[in-house]
Amino acid sequence: MPELNLILLGPPGAGKGTQAERLQVDFGLAHVSTGDMLRSQVADGTELGRRAKDYMDKGDLVPDEVIVDMLTERIEAADAREGFLLDGFPRNESQADTLDAALGRHGRRLSAALMIAVPDEELVRRLTGRRVCVKNPSHIYHVEFDPPKHEGVCDQDGARLIQRDDDSEETIRRRLEVYHGQTAPLIAYYERAGLLRRFDGTRPPDEVHRHLRATLATLRLEEQI
Ligand code: ADP
C-alpha cells in the first residue's frame, strides 16, 4: 500500500482533531497531534514541557527548536512510516521547510495538505464549548454542537471531560491572531507546491468527513498508479 503523508491545515477549532480521529481509522494512518504531544510533556513535567508551557498558556507558538526534533522523531516511528496525518504541524514556513527536508532524507514526500476553512466567529464558539477526554485527548466533544450522551463524560471510555486551559476567550483571540499572522501563509505555500486541497469546515462533522474521505481515497488510488 503506498503511504499517505498528510497535513491538516486550518485555524484552531476548525475540526482538525475531530476529523483526524476518524480518518486515522479509515486509512490506517498515524494521527500526530503536536498540541497533544506538547500537553503530555507539560503534564509529565519534562524539560521540554517546562520550556513550552508559558508559550502555550499565552496562545503563542512554542519556539521551533523546542518542537522540531520531537516531530521529526515521531514521523520516523514505526507506525508513521506507513503514512501519517499531521495535526498542528507545520505552523510556519520554517517548520514546513524542516518537514520537507526531514521527509526528503528518507526518500519520502507529502501527499497533500488538507485545508479546513472556518470563519473566526464560528471558531470562538467552537473553542469556548470544546471539551476533551481526560484519558484520551483525541476524544473531542462540544457542549452544543457535539455533546456526549451523558454530560461531562466521554462516550467512548467513560472518563471525565475537561476544558483546555487555553480555550478561554482571551487566549483563543490570541491564537487566532497567531494563526492569521504565522500559519495562514502556509496555504499559499502548499498551493504553490500543488499540494493544497480545500474543505468547507462549516459543514457538520459527518459531511466534512465524507468529503475528506473521498479525497483521500482518490489520492491513495493515484499513489498506486
Ligand atoms: P482543531 O483540532 O482544529 O482545533 P477540534 O477538532 O478540536 O479542532 O474541534 C474544535 C471544536 O469544534 C470541538 O468542540 C468539536 O467538537 C467542534 N467541531 C469540530 N468539527 C465541527 C463541525 N464540523 N461543526 C461544529 N462543531 C465542530
Ligand code: ADP
Ligand atoms: P488547536 O487544537 O486549538 O489548534 P493545538 O493543540 O494544535 O491547538 O496547539 C496548542 C498550543 O500548542 C499552541 O497554541 C502552541 O502554543 C503549541 N503548538 C502546537 N503545535 C505547535 C507547533 N507546530 N509549533 C509551535 N507551537 C505549537
